[in-house]
Amino acid sequence: MSRRTRKGRRTKPAAGVLPAGPAYIKRKLSFFDPLDEEQLLKIDEQVDWMLENIGFAFRDDPESLRIWKKAGVKMDGDKIFADAVWVREQCAKAPSEFTQLARNPERTVSIGGNNQVFAPIYGAPFVRDLEGGRRYATFDDFQKLVKLTSMHPNLHHSGLVIAEPTDIPVSKRHLDMVYAHMTLGDKPHLGAITEKSRAQDSVDMAEILHGKDTMDSSVVIMANVNTNSPLLIDRVVSEAIQVYSSRGQAVVITPFILTGAMGPVSTAAAIAQAIAEVMITVAFGQLVKPGAPFVMGNFLSSMSLKSGAPTFGMPEPVLSNYIIGQMARRLGLPLRCGGSLTASKIEDAQAAYESADSMHSTAIAGSHFTLHAAGWLEGGLATGFEKLIMDADRLGSYQKILNGLDLSDDEFARDAYTEVEPGGHFLGSAHTMRHYQTAFYDATLSNSENVESWEEGGSKDMRRRAYEKWNSMLDNYELPAMDPATKEALDDFVARRKHELPDAWY
């Protein structure tokens, strides 16, 4: 069924199959720290001022207020006014680096430290592809997108809602999505959060997949939740933390701040607000379970001056990526930020310019876990099949950049200079022969032919090439092997829960 050898390596890749990549990026390139100590302290000061004076509401979840009350933190109604030093102490309890196990041990990732992990788009109700156009996403689309993510060497993590399978009732959708990630691929993935019982179902399925002992000692599933910016942490967040953190699993806390709407219209304020919202939420998580792993999410967007519509890939959030990277390292919390973001409706130059600027800064800034690294179109409303494959192709380039500059003796090629005369060339030098095959990243969707060859080949633009690529990948998809007993247990769980749950479409 699979072409894998016992050691898990493919004997020979089929046409359309990309060679496997590393499980995640172990960065060697230095970090970019744009702010000096005085500037950092200004942001810290604003964060502390917000924590102590503005306060954050934990709403519609009496249990979360009981937890806060028990901790003796100053409250006013559902608003928490926490001592900033205490909040920082709590955040310091969360690990700066943790491992998320994949069911295939070769795909296990490390999040934090010098590691960087790329995951696809999350949450789009629509999909778009070159032939099929734009449409509501179905479970069939969802499965295809999970397969492509599973196959792509530059995506390390499978995410969760690569697109909303809108043909499945909302009440049951999470079961099919988590099941698809667990069975169609073997990379690490996220669990559901939209309601407490759905979070619990995800955790229960992870326990079936990984076993209770492994889950007791390791992170095997993560959740991604948005605070309700500004200043509000609603029940979805606090309940997800109670489910995931209490079980020692990881939670990504992401304030989505469209500056000017969910935060002030300035980047400095939005960064500080985002950090403060994450910190109070991580502190809450440490009350639920000290040492519970968290990722500091940050998702700032700018807006069009003409219409107020959100914009992406623009300089203000790009700059904030660089700043927030430094702030996260200082705080010692793993970071999620940025992604390949765009407001464009299709995979045109706008989509690529905006995605590249956004993702370039995300990568260099040191985002440890990057959701939306591939596939995002239309401000996140649509997942593009071509966009997924195009972005993922470029992710390989960032991976190479993050490997840093090799300064070993052989890289200086002194022997080659003794072979080549002024005005000559190095094509046949021994050094070139030794290194030729690994010297350059092979961007499979970039065309470097001369114009005549490109025209003879049909003048295909990148979008067309991506369309052909993902179709050919799906033709070559192979289901990764799974222990039959585990699969049966998952099947039974999903069947039982689907039977128990009513059909609900909202």
Place this chain on the structure above:
Amino acid sequence: MSRRTRKGRRTKPAAGVLPAGPAYIKRKLSFFDPLDEEQLLKIDEQVDWMLENIGFAFRDDPESLRIWKKAGVKMDGDKIFADAVWVREQCAKAPSEFTQLARNPERTVSIGGNNQVFAPIYGAPFVRDLEGGRRYATFDDFQKLVKLTSMHPNLHHSGLVIAEPTDIPVSKRHLDMVYAHMTLGDKPHLGAITEKSRAQDSVDMAEILHGKDTMDSSVVIMANVNTNSPLLIDRVVSEAIQVYSSRGQAVVITPFILTGAMGPVSTAAAIAQAIAEVMITVAFGQLVKPGAPFVMGNFLSSMSLKSGAPTFGMPEPVLSNYIIGQMARRLGLPLRCGGSLTASKIEDAQAAYESADSMHSTAIAGSHFTLHAAGWLEGGLATGFEKLIMDADRLGSYQKILNGLDLSDDEFARDAYTEVEPGGHFLGSAHTMRHYQTAFYDATLSNSENVESWEEGGSKDMRRRAYEKWNSMLDNYELPAMDPATKEALDDFVARRKHELPDAWY
């Protein structure tokens, strides 16, 4: 004739006219220094080894060898083996920052230090536009491209060969090109270099435009020359230096190294080679005139593993931009590197991904003078009318990023937080009202409409929008005023030289 007031500000911009931008970027964002001292010393050591042991040939220019001989530098035939300490001493004589005057004082630029200057593509024999397709460039195309560059607020410098006017004899082309830059726009520009007399014509025209006294004391024209990598500095370079440097004008020395061909197949070696080639050439320039201003150019490209064709926007040259930025600051020489580079034939997503990664790193790396910042297609073989306008639109974003993060008190918007409740919004807050209009970069070619509005507007992609934009810009072009006596003197000079020169097409 112009809508300028006495103070030089437009009273009201016409439709299709973009508001004026700053003359150049005064960077406030910190620099990214990826290498530590030990790593920097390794590259230095390789540079010094090349200077002293490999040597660089100055070919086909006996005068350059006489200059070297007079300086007492070790030679073997036309190869120079210079003491590395001496070369570094010579390079230190070149200024780390200098001013290039424009005929409009408001467009004068400063090159080096914390300043960054963007200029368009240089040297393409073809042009492409959406309706006209790909064709040999004519002088009519050239003039349109100069006008667009002159009008665009995000291009600070006019460059020179925005496209080759192939309908003019090669022997006379330089006169029409320099004349067009001097009269159709008022930004600083480059002069010709392809032959000594053409360089001299450019310098003579600059003297007519700026006056002898100004030229004696200031840089009013620059030249861009390529070494003949590897290890070879041919007559074009050494003669250009003799013409421009002897007159105190600036020269950009740019090794073009397709790694694996004109240099070893590794990035570390290519970077060291490029620096060494520049350093020996700058040292030569200091022998011609101590203190003559130079820009260290660096143009590394990778290649396709399949075909050996050059590739652009790939991780190896992107990484080299970051490294070379640090090396240039260390050397104290102004830097030219990168640009908005791509191997794509058209303005598709490939063109934009590659251009953005290349230009993003160029900007963050601190390239002081960036040729090819806009308009480059097809590995530099074609200038795209749409590409020029699309790239230039994105340059405004880099400009904003390089302004850095404003951390003044008002940016923290404390008053706004006292107005807004948890879960509320900042749209109407006093802080938003105060800052709304200047908060975000306005990317005029990015569409942030919802999909329905975008479809109603004709589903135009960025390429189509750019086509409409540059046509509307040309419709609104206004010839900048020029002193009639100066114009007449330039006209006379060009007429006389055209009469003297034979028609030659190679």
